[in-house]
Amino acid sequence: MRGLALVTGGAGFIGSHLVKQLIKEGYNVRVFDNLSRTKNNIEELKEMKKVEFIQGDIRDKEAVAKSMKDVDYVFHEAAICLNKAKKFPEEAIDVNLKGSFNIFTAAIKNKVKKIIYASTSSVYGQPNYLPIDEKHPKNCKTPYESTKLCAEHMLKFLAGQSETRYIILRYFNVYGKRQSTDAYYTSVINIFIKKILAGESPKIHGKGTQSMDFTHVSDVVSANIVALKREISGEVFNVCKGEENTIKSIAEFIISKLNSELKPEFIERDVFVTRRKGDNTKLKETLGYTPKITLQEGLAELIEDVKANPDLY
Ligand SMILES: NC(=O)c1ccc[n+]([C@@H]2O[C@H](COP(=O)([O-])OP(=O)(O)OC[C@H]3O[C@@H](n4cnc5c(N)ncnc54)[C@H](O)[C@@H]3O)[C@@H](O)[C@H]2O)c1
Known part of the structure; x- marks a missing residue:
């Protein structure tokens, strides 16, 4: 067995595809999700042996701390999306930023080996040039963009002071x-x-x-798995078809x-x-994955x- 992976937001669109692939690859998987978005995927996942489901909220520090027991890897997918964050900015701060802080601190405290954070091409906002590379200015304007970028900075700061490795993946239009x-x-x-x-x-x-x-969900999942397996840490990658x-x-x-x-x-x-x-040169050449x-x-x-x-x- 390859270890235990915690997938926050594992009942969501990308998370559920990721969970299925992790199982195929021989990992044990724990899903942590409050099912605020959809319940469609969870029954299918529950039927899969090797998937443990915790219904919990990433804003709940205690529940998050408990969910980290024996975890080797964390894929942090849980977030509220662009249009909801625009309507409820305070909730965006609570979930996308403070909730992410809870996940990162609990993971690091538990000496998780690696955290893979699902960030977004939205952090670039309106582009100054195309294709957008990882160094492109961050023209964040909405609560979604700002909270996702802040969580990236938080992860760099917290993991940078620890032994926990991390990768930030900026998904484009999955x-x-x-x-x-x-x-x-x-x-x-x-x-x-x-x-x-x-x-x-x-x-x-x-x-x-x-x-x-437009980037197919199976390419996003594969990029996550490659990010998990490679020794690389502390890097940010665009995940896009280009x-x-x-x-x-x-x-x-x-x-x-x-x-x-x-x-x-x-x-x-x-x-x-x-x-x-997006410019996916770094994804191809440094991470070694081509969508x-x-x-x-x-x-x-x-x-x-x-x-x-x-x-x-
Ligand atoms: N779909 C895209 O095109 C896209 C693009 C860029 C980045 N992303 C990022 O990828 C990740 C996954 O996106 P998705 O499209 O699968 O979204 P999704 O809404 O389908 O999945 C998110 C999951 O998180 C869960 N969740 C939300 N708030 C929670 C909370 N407070 N506590 C616990 N669970 C909570 C939801 O129930 C849901 O199952 C997100 O972090 C998102 O910002 C998505």
Whole structure:
């Protein structure tokens, strides 16, 4: 057995995919999640032997401390997302920052071997240049971006004074099976698929020229596992496909894939970030991981899953 991994937010979209892969790789896994986001994944995970589930809140120091018993590795995925953090900034501070502080301090106190923190390309805010490398200025404007960046700094400070190794992964626009449809940006794919299958036009904010660097969840999971296994510590990596796709082109791709006659509908709305394309050179050359899944492959898989399991989206 390869050791015990604690996955905070393990019942969430990325966390649940990560848990399944860790089990496949021979790790024991403990999930710590308050199930505030979805209960869809947890029953499936509970059925898997080697997954222990603790329903707890990362704001609860005592529960967090208990969850660290015998843990070798921590993957910290639990957070509240961009749109919720915008609506409830104090909750963003409590969960994304103070909650992360609780996880990091408890992990370090328990002499966990490595912490992998799920950060975000949102810390770069509106880009000054493309592709965005890890040194790009951090143009944080919203509570989500600020709290995620602060937690990065907190981890560097706390782990830097300890024996615990750590890696920060800045995920770009993750998409894939079983993503909930209320995330601000990436779930746009699932929303488009659902709408088009229901015979409704997909609604695009603004002109649809805003772009994203869509990164398949299985590549994000693999980057986490590589980050765990490599000796590297104290580094930050962009996790992205390194490609730019507009929202309009995604809608058109899905429409054509579903042989639909629908046209996208454009609606006025503020768009926070107009373009996103990451530089994954450091991920490839220093961490040694190259994202594999093309957007076409990922979209085709997702369309089939939404068709087969409409209730889950
Ligand atoms: N999805 C993306 O495109 C994306 C992009 C960049 C970064 N990230 C980061 O990746 C991580 C996972 O994102 P996701 O898309 O899987 O989100 P998600 O909302 O699907 O999963 C988050 C999980 O954390 C749990 N959680 C929330 N608050 C909690 C609390 N106080 N205590 C315990 N558990 C709590 C939720 O119940 C949920 O299961 C997050 O840290 C997010 O900031 C995601």
